[in-house]
Amino acid sequence: xxxxxxxxxxxxxxxxxxxxxxxxxxxxxxxxxxxxxxxxxxxxxxxxxxxxxxxxxxxxxxxxxxxxxxxxxxxxxxxxxxxxxxxxxxxxxxxxxxxxxxxxxxxxxxxxxxxxxxxxxxxxxxxxxxxxxxxxxxxxxxxxxxxxxxxxxxxxxxxxxxxxxxxxxxxxxxxxxxxxxxxxxxxxxxxxxxxxxxxxxxxxxxxxxxxxxxxxxxxxxxxxxxxxxxxxxxxxxxxxxxxxxxxxxxxxxxxxxxxxxxxxxxxxxxxxxxxxxxxxxxxxxxxxxxxxxxxxxxxxxxxxxxxxxxxxxxxxxxxxxxxxxxxxxxxxxxxxxxxxxxxxxxxxxxxxxxxxxxxxxxxxxxxxxxxxxxxxxxxxxxxxxxxxxxxxxxx
Numbered sequence: 001x002x003x004x005x006x007x008x009x010x011x012x013x014x015x016x017x018x019x020x021x022x023x024x025x026x027x028x029x030x031x032x033x034x035x036x037x038x039x040x041x042x043x044x045x046x047x048x049x050x051x052x053x054x055x056x057x058x059x060x061x062x063x064x065x066x067x068x069x070x071x072x073x074x075x076x077x078x079x080x081x082x083x084x085x086x087x088x089x090x091x092x093x094x095x096x097x098x099x100x101x102x103x104x105x106x107x108x109x110x111x112x113x114x115x116x117x118x119x120x121x122x123x124x125x126x127x128x129x130x131x132x133x134x135x136x137x138x139x140x141x142x143x144x145x146x147x148x149x150x151x152x153x154x155x156x157x158x159x160x161x162x163x164x165x166x167x168x169x170x171x172x173x174x175x176x177x178x179x180x181x182x183x184x185x186x187x188x189x190x191x192x193x194x195x196x197x198x199x200x201x202x203x204x205x206x207x208x209x210x211x212x213x214x215x216x217x218x219x220x221x222x223x224x225x226x227x228x229x230x231x232x233x234x235x236x237x238x239x240x241x242x243x244x245x246x247x248x249x250x251x252x253x254x255x256x257x258x259x260x261x262x263x264x265x266x267x268x269x270x271x272x273x274x275x276x277x278x279x280x281x282x283x284x285x286x287x288x289x290x291x292x293x294x295x296x297x298x299x300x301x302x303x304x305x306x307x308x309x310x311x312x313x314x315x316x317x318x319x320x321x322x323x324x325x326x327x328x329x330x331x332x333x334x335x336x337x338x339x340x341x342x343x344x345x346x347x348x349x350x351x352x353x354x355x356x357x358x359x360x361x362x363x364x365x366x367x368x369x370x371x372x373x374x375x376x377x378x379x380x381x382x383x384x385x386x387x388x389x390x391x392x393x394x395x
Contacts, residue, residue: 003048009039014281025385027130027377029284029344033370036288047289055286056356062283063349064228065276067165067247070128070158071254072269075151082152085326089156091163093318093340094124098167100314101307108303115361118171118354122365123311123372125164125346126157129280130377131339134384144392149332153339161346162251166192168350169245175359195245198234199252202227206253207260217267221275224268227253284373287348290355291370295363301371304364308372312341331391338387342380343372 013035018028039046101120106113135150144150170191206227210220228250235246258265295301316337323333351369355362 003050006039006046006048006051009046010035010285011281014285018281025382027342027344027381029129029280029348030374030377032281032284033288033291033348033373036285037291037293038288039285040289040291042291042293051286052289055290056352058279058282058286059349059352060232062276062279063165063247064225064232064250065272065279066345066349067162067251068224068228068254069269069272069276070161071251072258072265072272073132073154074158074255074258075155076255076259082148082155085322085328086152086155088322089152089319089340090159092322093126093156093315094160094164094167096318096321097124097311097315100311104310105307108307109300109364111361111364114171114175115359115364118168118175118359118361119307119365119368120311121164121168121171122347122351122354122369123308123343124167124315125161125343126340127342127344127346127377127380128154128157128161129345130342130381131157131384134381134388135339138388138392142394143388144332144335146393147327147332149328149336149392153336156340162248164346165350166245166248169247172354172357172359173243175354175361176357191243191245192248194243195248196252198231198244198246199249200256202231202249203253203256203260206257210257210261210264217264217271220264220268221271224253224257283348284344287352287366287370287373290352290366292363292367296367296371300364301367304368304371305375308368308375311372312376315340335384335387335391338380338383340380341376341383343376347373 014032017031017035021028021031038044041047098117098120101123102113102116105111105116105119109116111119132154135154138144138150206224209215209223215223231246231249235244238244254265257268319337319340320333323336328336347369351366352362354365359365
């Protein structure tokens with residue numbers, strides 16, 4: 001099939017089906033995955049091979065856009081204002097979920113503990129694509145304003161993704177090398193430190209360019225994308241000699257720009273949001289295309305459903321721990337737990353990486369990512385939409 005015909009099907013069917021799903025109060029990204037499964041090799045097999053061959057590059061671009069948006073939208077002042085619970089929500093629920101998966105996945109799926117860590121890091125991120133629009137709606141309507149509930153959830157969701165992605169790439173390198181000597185282990189903190197340093201330098205450089213050249217917002221976005229791709233290329237070149245986390249550098253660069261050039265960063269973020277509208281359809285559809293429907297409906301697939309549900313229990317316990325001795329009442333705490341259930345964006349971005357790189361656990365991880373999206377995205381969306389007016393006060 002011609003690649004342009006494949007893209008025609010993906011975008012037209014994606015938009016029309018997504019519109020219908022939103023009308024029935026379900027996240028449109030769920031439809032994108034279903035569409036990918038339907039047109040992919042598992043069912044109709046009407047996707048051009050060229051598109052499948054470049055899917056890893058398209059997912060990488062989508063991940064760059066996701067991380068940049070997270071960095072540009074991260075409000076440090078909100079984290080400071082809300083305090084301890086906001087900081088804990090950035091990483092503690094994810095850690096609880098990873099621990100839960102690491103305990104139970106080897107028992108039920110027969111994978112190693114290191115592979116279970118990798119699976120846990122894929123499953124552990126909350127989805128800003130599902131959560132953030134709903135929190136913005138609550139802020140506009142005045143729900144949860146007294147204790148800044150929507151702001152807490154938005155800040156935590158953005159940082160949660162960043163934290164999980166850094167862990168994923170660290171665990172992936174360990175699984176890929178199967179080497180646990182001191183040098184290999186030391187590469188994890190070194191890659192994080194070097195990534196932060198590179199992000200600070202490029203952020204300062206980008207802020208200087210914005211200040212001196214007075215470019216329009218589209219040119220700023222193109223320049224920023226160019227820098228991001230340059231950092232990805234730098235990581236590839238240096239990989240045999242030195243580990244550097246280019247994705248972490250992209251996040252830090254975005255945060256620095258947001259801090260130093262507040263007004264410009266808002267305009268840049270709007271353009272990245274528009275880019276995401278396109279790549280969101282591609283990303284989730286490609287994940288559906290890569291999914292093996294036979295594996296998903298096998299015994300292992302059923303076990304993965306159980307692992308995902310166990311992970312949600314651990315995640316909810318992590319949220320409760322974050323909210324101990326805080327000003328939030330019981331209803332607000334329950335709503336925050338609901339809001340931390342949906343998974344989608346990060347799972348779609350990194351779920352297929354292990355499979356594309358030939359890791360033995362690749363099929364398990366991709367199927368787990370898809371199952372987690374199909375279960376938690378609708379579940380979280382429905383729970384938030386049906387309970388916010390009952391659990392949150394309206395100022």
